[in-house]
Amino acid sequence: MRTERSSRGRRRWAPRAARTRIIGWVLLLVLLSLAAVVVVTWRLLVAETDERMAASLQAEVVEFRQLVDTGIDPRTGAAFASVDDVLSAVLTYNQARPNEKFLAYVDGAYRYQSRVEAPVRLSDDARFTALVGSVTESRSGSYASGAGEVLYVAVPVSLAGAPGSGVVVAAFFADLEREAADSTARLMLLVGGLTSLAAAGGAWVVAGRILRPVRDVAATAHSITETDLSGRIEVADGPGDELADLGRSVNAMLDRVESGVAAQRRFLDDAGHELRTPITIVRGHLEVLDPADPDDVRGTVALVDDELDRMNRIVSDLLLLARAEQPAFVRPHPVDVAALTAEVARKVQRLGDREWVLESAADVDAVLDPQRVTQAVVALADNAVHVTGPGDRIGLGSRLVDGELRLWVADSGPGVAPEDRERVFERFGRGQAGQRRSDGAGLGLAIVSAIAAAHGGRVALDSVPGRGATFSLVLPAHLAPPADTADGTVDDASATAEDPHPAGGTP
Structure with missing residues (x-):
């Protein structure tokens, strides 16, 4: 009981588990894609920001040098009198951008800075002062401050004939400048996460619809029992997926x-x-x-x-x-129908003392199993013998009619009553004319019907009570080109039946 209950539980949860795995993999792929997009976008924004800061610092250096090289103080129009005047003019006429800072040093000591607010005072940072305050050549680099990374350019300044030396520094608080890129990345993560959740919800619904046929297959399989095999899966019409x-x-x-x-x-x-x-x-x-x-x-x-x-x-x-219900029951191949009909007509003459007449023969090559067709026609002829007497006429032949190949046996016996037309094709079924027969089991016409069905055809009955009956093997006319052999005969046309004297049901 416990085993059966656990197996039912597994059957109930198996589709949901598959559904959860699908959603999990989809969500994982979406999140990985989102992470890749956010990281790449963030790195590109950071790189663009770094390039902008580097370009801005280089532009500041050019402006510093242009102002110093003129040697004229733009505030007074006179020549600079000291290095201190040069540094004061440089900081006055260069406007600092947000997160940018200008500082000036004279003889290694801090002297001036721009008025833009900064998160930390670099002028009070002794390590930074020691790093840039006394440079003799232009220097650029990165410095770790209390407010994060600082990108700087230090340019030495000197004035001919004036004592002392100075340094002007342009610095960017890089982490603050990159904050816009970080904010964009966080916003992308937030929006992407919400979108992923929405996508997961939609995928849950879609996966349920996609897996519905799988659940139907499982439900149908579970409903199949040894006594009930009628369950089928509902499939919509059309090509489908x-x-x-x-x-x-x-x-x-x-x-x-x-x-x-x-x-x-x-x-x-x-x-x-x-x-x-x-x-x-x-x-x-x-x-x-x-x-x-x-x-x-x-x-x-x-x-x-x-x-x-x-x-x-x-x-x-x-x-x-x-x-007869197995695929390999018939082995069709090209056959000369006329030669096959003539060969069957020779064989059936041994079944009884009757007036055997070959009425016609279809002069075509068709794809069929000559052995099974011979067996079916011989069975029809055997039935005709049992409902006729010595000397009675039995005709047989073949003809191509409206795309169908017909092989028939016509007897001059009592015929088949209307109420027996269906029953004579059933297993062990007999018509009134066959009731006197005792040597057969009533399976002959059932075998003929099986052979016709295996070829994709049928058995037709044309009968008038008291005037005989005509049983026709109606097969699809799958025509083939003639296949001549070396001696001029047609191969396989004379194939023999497994049982030339089958026990058949009598119409």
Whole structure:
């Protein structure tokens, strides 16, 4: 009980587990894609910001040098008197951008700075002062301050004839300048995360719809039992997708399984039904057998032998009908129909003393199984013999009519009553004209119908009570080019049937 309950639980949760795995993988791929996009975008924005800061610092250096090289103080129009005046003019006429800072140093000591607010006072940072306050050549680099990374350019300043030396510094608080890129990346993560959740919800719904055929397959498989094979998967009409193809394939498989099981049951039912009578007859005669009476022993042995022959024919015919539902039952190939018809006409003449007439022969090459077709026509001829008398006319032939190949056997017997037209094709079915026959099991026309169906055709009956009957094997006309052999005959046209004298149902 516990095992059955656990297996039911697994069946119930299996589709949901697949659905969860699908959503998990989809969400993982979306998040990985989002992370890749955010990282790449953030790095590009940071690189663009760094390039802008580097370009701005270089532009400031150019402006510093242009102002110093003129040697004229733009505030007074006179020549600079000292390095201090140069530094004061440089910081006055260069406007610092946001997150940018200008500083001036004289003889290694801090002197001036721009008025833009900064997160930290670089002028109070002794390490930074020692780094840039006394440079003798232009220097650029990066400095780790209390407010993060600082990108700077230090340019030495000197004035001919004036004592002392100075340094002007342009610095960017790089981390603050990159804050816009960081904010953009965080916004992208937030929006992407919300979008991923929405996508996951949508994917959950879509995955449920996609997996519905899979759940239908599972439900149908669970509903199939040994006694009920009728369950099928609902598949929409049209070309569909791979899952629709799966549903159709499973339905086709179930059709084959149901047909196989039905054939097995039919075989068992038919065998049990038909073999019971001869077994009962044999047992009854053996029970009353007088071993001391030679005539009784000979008669009983003859009867038992006859009943065993009949049982053997019944079993053989049932096995043939069972094989008729298998794909390899017929092996079609190009055949000369005229030669095949003539060969069958020669064979059936051995079935009885009748007026055998070959009415016509189709002069075409068709793709069919000559052995099975011969077997079917011989079975029809055998039935005709059993409903006619010596000297009666039996005609047979073949003809191509409206894209169909017809092979027929026409007898001059009593015909088939309207109420028997369907029953004579059933297993063990007999018409009124065949009731007097005792050597057959009533499987002949059923075998003929199976052979016709295996070729994709049918058996047609044309009969008027009292004026005979015509049974026609109607097959699709799959024509083929003639295949001549070295001696001028047609290959396989004279193939023999497995059983030229089948036990058939009499119409």
